[in-house]
Amino acid sequence: MSDHQIVIIGASFAGLTAAHGLLKTVLPTISGKKFKVVQIAPNEEFFWKIGAPRLIANPSSLPFEKALLPIASAFEQYGPEKYEFIKAYVTSIDASTKTVHTSTSTAVRYDSLIIASGTSFATPIWSVSDGTEATKNAIADLHQRLPAAESILIAGGGAAGVETAGELGELYGTKKEITLLSGTTNLLASLQNQKIGQNAASRLQKQGVKVIHDSVRVVEHTKANGKDVLKLSNGETKTVDVYIEATGDKPNTKFVPQEWLNEKQKVKADPQTLRLDVPGVTDVYVYGSVGSYSNGSVVDVQFAKGAFLESIRSDLSGTGKWKFQCYTDRVTDNNTAPGPRTKNVYKKIASDMMFVPIGPNQGVGVAFGWGVPSFIVKFAKGKDFMIGKALATVQGTA
Incomplete structure (x- = not known):
C-alpha cells in the first residue's frame, strides 16, 4: 500500500516522459514515503506520430511495427508496487474527493494528479x-x-x-x-x-x-x-x-472541470512551473500539448521536462511553502501548497x-x-x- 499515489492521465509523449521521470529521477530522491504511479490511457501501445506521414504513404520504408510499440514491457523494471497501468478513458475528475473516474467504472484516488492527455484529431x-x-x-x-x-x-x-x-x-x-x-x-x-x-x-x-x-x-x-x-x-x-x-x-479535455480550462479548452497551467493555475486547487500538474503553456510540439515536451519534474519534486519533498501566483502576477494570500517556488522554471521559446x-x-x-x-x-x-x-x-x- 502506497503512502502517496500519483495519477497520470495520458500515455503518449508527455505521459510516458512524466511516468519515467518520476520513477527514475524524482521519487527515489524522496525518503520516508512509499509512492505509486498509476497511468490511465485508452492506448496500451505508444504511437510514434512523428513518422505518420511516411507510415501512411510508404509503409515499406517505415513499417507499422516500428512506429507502434507496447508500453507495459517498458515499465516492468519498476514492479507493480510502484507502477500500474489502467486501460480506460477518463470520464471526469472530482477535485473535492481527489478522484478520477473512468470508462471502466473504476474510481482512482490521487494524492497528486498529472494531466498529460494530449490532443486528438478528426481522423x-x-x-x-x-x-x-x-x-x-x-x-x-x-x-x-x-x-x-x-x-x-x-x-x-x-x-x-x-x-x-x-x-x-x-x-x-x-x-x-x-x-x-x-x-x-x-x-x-x-x-x-x-x-x-x-x-x-x-x-x-x-x-x-x-x-x-x-x-x-x-x-x-x-x-x-x-x-x-x-x-x-x-x-x-x-x-x-x-x-x-x-x-x-484539439485538446483532450472533455473530462476536465470547465473552470480548469481556458477559452481554447486547454488546461490552465502556470507557464513557469506547470502547476495547475486555478485558485484553491493544489497537487495538480499539466504537461504536454494539453496545457495552456505549450506550443503543442513534441520538442516542447523535452524543453519543459526539467521544470515540470522540479515542481513535483519540490512539492512532494515539502521543504517549504509557495503562494499561489498565476502568470498575471496575481497573488492570493489564502492559497498555499506544499513545496517552494522552484528555481528551475520553464521558459517558452517564442x-x-x-x-x-x-x-x-x-x-x-x-x-x-x-x-x-x-x-x-x-x-x-x-x-x-x-x-x-x-x-x-x-x-x-x-
Missing part, C-alpha cells in the same frame, strides 16, 4: 487517443486504397499535411493527381517566417503536387461508390479516390522551431527563428522521421 491516423485499433484500421484502409488511387486530396497546410503531400509527391509525382489545400494563404502559416511555407509550396509543386490557398477548405465529407465526396468552402464539389484530413488537433521533410531527400526548416538548409532537415528528420527515438521514448531514455 485517428495521427493519434491513438481513441485507442490503437482505430489507428490501425484507418491506416490499413489508406494502405489498401492509395496504390490504386488516381486522385488524392490532403486538407491542411500545417506540418502533417505538408509532410504527407511530400511523401506522396515523392512516390507518385505526376502519376497521380495530388492536391493540397492549405486552408489559408500560405503553408506552415503558424510560423512567423512566411518564406518557409513559400519554400515548401515551391518544392511540392516541383514534385507535381497542386497547392491551393485562398482559404479554400473542406466543409463536408461523404462517401459515394467507394470514393470521397468533398464540398468545398468556395461552393465546389470535388470527388477523389482518397481524402486525407490533416487539419489540426521563436520559430520546425523541421518539415518533403520526401526523404529534402525539406524546409527553422530553428530558433533561423532558416535551416534542406540537407539538414533531410538528415535530421527526413531520412527516417527519427524512428530510432520511438523505443527510447517508450523506455524513458530519450
